[in-house]
Amino acid sequence: MSETTLPVKARSNVSRLFFGRNANTVYALVLIVILASIFVPYFAGTATVSFLLIDAIPILLMAMPMALIIITGEIDLSVASTAGLSAAVMGVLFHDAHWNIVWVFVACIVVGLLCGAFNGILISTIGLPSLAVTIGTLALFRGLALVVIGDNAVADFPVDLTTWATSTIGGTGIPTFMIIVAVVVVIFGIILHFTPFGRALYALGFSKEAASFVGIRVNRSKFWLYVASGGISAFAGIFWVLRYSSAQSDSVQGLELSVVAAVLLGGVSIFGGSGGIVGVVAGVLIIRTVNYSLQLAGLPDTVLTIVTGTLLVLSVIAPSVTARIRRSAERKRSRTLIHDATAA
Amino acid sequence: MTQATPPAVYEPRAGRAIGRIFVSREFSVFAALAVLIIVTEVVNPRFLSAQGIKDLLLNSTIFVIMAVGQALVIITKNVDLSVGSILGLTAYGTGAVFATFPHIPLPFVFLIGIVFGAILGAINGFIVTLAGVPALVITLGTLYIFRGINNAWAGSNQYFVGNEPAEFGNMSVQTLFGIPWFALGALVIVIIFAIYMFSARSGRDLYAIGSDTDAARLFGIKVNARVVGAFVACGALTGLAGVLYASRFNSVGADTGTGFELQIVAAVVVGGVAIFGGSGTVTGAAIGAVLLTTMTGALAALNVSKFWQQAIVGVLIIAAILLDRILSIRTARKLRVSEARNV
Numbered sequence: 076m077s078e079t080t081l082p083v084k085a086r087s088n089v090s091r092l093f094f095g096r097n098a099n100t101v102y103a104l105v106l107i108v109i110l111a112s113i114f115v116p117y118f119a120g121t122a123t124v125s126f127l128l129i130d131a132i133p134i135l136l137m138a139m140p141m142a143l144i145i146i147t148g149e150i151d152l153s154v155a156s157t158a159g160l161s162a163a164v165m166g167v168l169f170h171d172a173h174w175n176i177v178w179v180f181v182a183c184i185v186v187g188l189l190c191g192a193f194n195g196i197l198i199s200t201i202g203l204p205s206l207a208v209t210i211g212t213l214a215l216f217r218g219l220a221l222v223v224i225g226d227n228a229v230a231d232f233p234v235d236l237t238t239w240a241t242s243t244i245g246g247t248g249i250p251t252f253m254i255i256v257a258v259v260v261v262i263f264g265i266i267l268h269f270t271p272f273g274r275a276l277y278a279l280g281f282s283k284e285a286a287s288f289v290g291i292r293v294n295r296s297k298f299w300l301y302v303a304s305g306g307i308s309a310f311a312g313i314f315w316v317l318r319y320s321s322a323q324s325d326s327v328q329g330l331e332l333s334v335v336a337a338v339l340l341g342g343v344s345i346f347g348g349s350g351g352i353v354g355v356v357a358g359v360l361i362i363r364t365v366n367y368s369l370q371l372a373g374l375p376d377t378v379l380t381i382v383t384g385t386l387l388v389l390s391v392i393a394p395s396v397t398a399r400i401r402r403s404a405e406r407k408r409s410r411t412l413i414h415d416a417t418a419a
Numbered sequence: 420m421t422q423a424t425p426p427a428v429y430e431p432r433a434g435r436a437i438g439r440i441f442v443s444r445e446f447s448v449f450a451a452l453a454v455l456i457i458v459t460e461v462v463n464p465r466f467l468s469a470q471g472i473k474d475l476l477l478n479s480t481i482f483v484i485m486a487v488g489q490a491l492v493i494i495t496k497n498v499d500l501s502v503g504s505i506l507g508l509t510a511y512g513t514g515a516v517f518a519t520f521p522h523i524p525l526p527f528v529f530l531i532g533i534v535f536g537a538i539l540g541a542i543n544g545f546i547v548t549l550a551g552v553p554a555l556v557i558t559l560g561t562l563y564i565f566r567g568i569n570n571a572w573a574g575s576n577q578y579f580v581g582n583e584p585a586e587f588g589n590m591s592v593q594t595l596f597g598i599p600w601f602a603l604g605a606l607v608i609v610i611i612f613a614i615y616m617f618s619a620r621s622g623r624d625l626y627a628i629g630s631d632t633d634a635a636r637l638f639g640i641k642v643n644a645r646v647v648g649a650f651v652a653c654g655a656l657t658g659l660a661g662v663l664y665a666s667r668f669n670s671v672g673a674d675t676g677t678g679f680e681l682q683i684v685a686a687v688v689v690g691g692v693a694i695f696g697g698s699g700t701v702t703g704a705a706i707g708a709v710l711l712t713t714m715t716g717a718l719a720a721l722n723v724s725k726f727w728q729q730a731i732v733g734v735l736i737i738a739a740i741l742l743d744r745i746l747s748i749r750t751a752r753k754l755r756v757s758e759a760r761n762v
Contacts, residue, residue: 215733377570384563
């Protein structure tokens with residue numbers, strides 16, 4: 076939280092690794108998995124791994140650029156619509172224009188990059204509020220998906236591709252596609268945590284003015300984040316189409332809120348300036364695990380949204396409430412100190 | 420989030436009052452609405468038939484009432500994304516009320532809907548103010564929670580399928596001089612809230628909170644109480660909209676109102692309420708809501724493919740934000756010049 080002004084002792088790297096906010100999210104995930112394995116019948120097994128992870132893939136992909144964007148203090152609500160537009164383009168180019176599937180993929184990614192660049196220009200160059208802009212492009216990109224593909228659904232994609240998208244590695248139950256996702260996650264982790272560009276994003280989230288004074292190119296950084304967000308979202312759209320072997324105008328609809336929920340649950344502050352990739356990955360998996368185990372326990376799908384919502388609210392209230400408690404304890408301590416000093 | 424440019428307020432000379440109406444943000448939205456209606460009417464004369472006007476007004480009513488509530492919240496620099504779910508819950512709740520008490524007097528139905536909505540709004544308001552967390556996140560969470568409760572409650576059940584009870588269903592089609600009662604009610608609500616926001620102390624407080632929350636607090640405004648009040652008002656108005664929805668449409672179930680939140684926020688932004696608080700009017704938001712609903716009808720009347728509708732709504736939102744930006748830059752420049760002269 077950016078408003079705590081306590082004199083906190085800087086943590087060593089080791090203690091941060093095991094006791095930081097990121098670590099807490101991972102512990103929570105491990106605890107949930109253990110509890111689910113004990114109490115939910117049929118949870119422990121390779122089928123769980125494959126079902127759980129394959130549904131996590133699109134959210135996990137889109138959560139990566141989203142985490143970076145929220146760390147800079149902005150937001151991108153248009154990710155699911157960008158994915159939907161790229162899915163629609165994929166369907167039309169493949170089915171109606173008979174493009175080679177490789178060129179179809181390239182075209183989809185380019186569409187996503189252009190969507191991201193459009194957001195980026197409006198937000199960084201013109202300086203419009205990202206919340207309002209991306210609500211607008213959420214409607215615009217979804218609308219363009221409707222224009223492109225209309226009421227049709229394209230389902231005749233090459234069978235070996237669609238089976239590959241849902242295949243798993245050997246007997247482990249881990250989806251093959253997860254390898255690509257892991258590479259994306261690692262790349263984003265390295266960018267955020269180990270490059271000057273990534274570290275600058277935190278500075279940006281704390282204070283834009285201060286960041287530009289120390290020489291960070293605020294607008295350029297933001298622009299490229301949105302371009303990345305568009306590209307990755309388009310990629311998630313491609314995966315979505317292959318996984319469900321169908322491209323429609325409402326592909327990936329409504330997923331933006333799950334993505335934002337997962338990122339915030341993963342410990343990224345909505346005020347910007349803090350959070351980490353490990354926590355975000357754990358956040359995505361927590362949401363998926365809780366949902367999946369409750370599904371196995373027999374709760375209907377539709378009711379599960381209560382769980383997602385509660386997790387989201389709790390994850391933002393908890394740090395804020397603990398910060399408040401700590402602040403009041405601090406105030407009490409300083410008051411007694413003053414009292415002692417004046418008495419002496 | 421990016422800082423919105425501070426809303427510029429300057430003292431106009433008395434003679435410019437009329438001129439000011441024409442450059443106001445509300446007027447530009449109204450002008451856009453007028454152009455849209457005239458163009459559509461010229462191309463397709465059936466657009467403004469008695470029935471066409473009635474449909475237009477009825478369709479706008481629900482969005483106008485919700486937009487007024489949302490505007491109050493957005494002016495305080497918050498946002499309520501859970502309105503679609505609140506509408507769903509109150510509409511379904513109305514059905515449940517009729518199922519339990521088939522002969523309940525209609526005023527009680529409205530009262531129950533409004534109070535139910537107000538309670539849901541109060542939940543939002545209290546969490547937001549007590550936890551000190553952005554409303555965007557909290558109401559995103561309650562969007563899910565309220566929707567989940569609605570799903571659990573409704574299952575696959577649907578109310579009002581046969582437009583029963585007839586007395587309740589007929590309310591939405593009754594008119595006064597060709598104008599639906601519902602639309603007149605919405606107009607009264609807009610006027611009441613416009614006067615309240617313009618002249619009441621607590622209404623002005625909402626603008627102060629939205630412009631600079633810390634300054635408002637230092638000034639002695641009870642920020643938390645006012646913000647909770649705005650959320651309660653938004654919930655109550657959405658609850659009212661839910662009852663009207665139940666009267667107008669004959670299938671109310673688990674997914675009623677899904678996705679309304681973005682359309683409502685869009686209407687409010689198009690109507691000139693700054694997304695980061697402190698400026699804009701309830702009237703503008705209401706006109707924005709009418710503009711968005713009219714757009715849907717107009718596109719159908721103009722024979723534009725229905726597939727283009729949503730894309731055009733998106734363009735409209737972005738155009739509105741761009742316009743706000745340009746206007747605020749111009750006002751800021753004008754202010755600089757006039758202040759320099761005063762020295």
